[in-house]
């Protein structure tokens with residue numbers, strides 16, 4: 001409970017057919033190198049996140065969900081193709097593509113996950129913690 005929780009972050013897809021607000025703080029960004037994130041994002045997934053109940057859609061005519069596994073679905077814009085969400089079944093939080101956030105986010109990138117699945121065409125050259133799979 002502090003003033004930060006009155007903060008509103010705005011976000012959208014490339015074309016604007018999906019727009020949303022996030023109330024309160026977003027979590028630091030985690031880069032996911034799993035093969036699904038690599039395919040859907042075009043490189044690797046950089047996700048922030050927030051409680052699902054902190055999200056409000058102001059435009060969702062483009063929003064579509066793809067069931068990417070038994071336990072999760074991915075939200076994207078069906079008009080421009082932007083990858084936007086990773087929504088794990090029964091989770092209280094929604095992973096939100098960091099690239100969809102407007103303006104200055106003040107977020108930092110915290111770690112890399114699923115590095116065992118990363119592509120062989122790039123190296124990780126920072127000092128952030130790396131996890132071969134999902135950290136327990």
Ligand SMILES: [Zn+2]
Pocket residue numbers: 013014015016017018062077078079080081082
């Ligand atoms: Zn769009």
